[in-house]
Amino acid sequence: DSGVTQTPKHLITATGQRVTLRCSPRSGDLSVYWYQQSLDQGLQFLIQYYNGEERAKGNILERFSAQQFPDLHSELNLSSLELGDSALYFCASSVNAGGNSPLHFGNGTRLTVT
């Protein structure tokens, strides 16, 4: 158990809809990262937050947004969903903001857009 909790585990929704994915980091971790894994793809970095502030941005679509709350949990909002957004979405956390801290991953949210 990594200590990172992601909810829900599965999500099925229709095109055009909006969903929110939730992540609770490990106790004491200040950084939260979001990654997307599509079929047969590696983990694509979306966005990182550190102690409530956005720290780094990757290949995140404008239809997607995220935030980290004062209690350090994070939410990833996906709107105007398209079929191609179907993927596994992973949240990870680390103690600090540096890229040389191992990340601890949750078990992911599997999003299916129909």
Added chain:
Amino acid sequence: DQQVKQNSPSLSVQEGRISILNCDYTNSMFDYFLWYKKYPAEGPTFLISISSIKDKNEDGRFTVFLNKSAKHLSLHIVPSQPGDSAVYFCAASATREADKLIFGTGTRLQVFP
């Protein structure tokens, strides 16, 4: 542009033998490298890391080698065990750039008896 590449999507090794997983990178600014292991229906789990100031790091059955001139790293598992069957991702980061960890596409390792 795939900055971290794992060119072998799969590898099959007999139990007790050595497993060698390879990873190449293109960004010369990368200075920290990690390997993660992923079982089905679980998130990736950190396995071992290496800083660019080293060329080898060992942890039990797992050893990571870094060849900076070739921009290549490898993970050696000796001896391989059936429980090692998983997808292995290599990842890299550049501490002078944004703090994002860039992952390869993974290599599926199967260890058979």
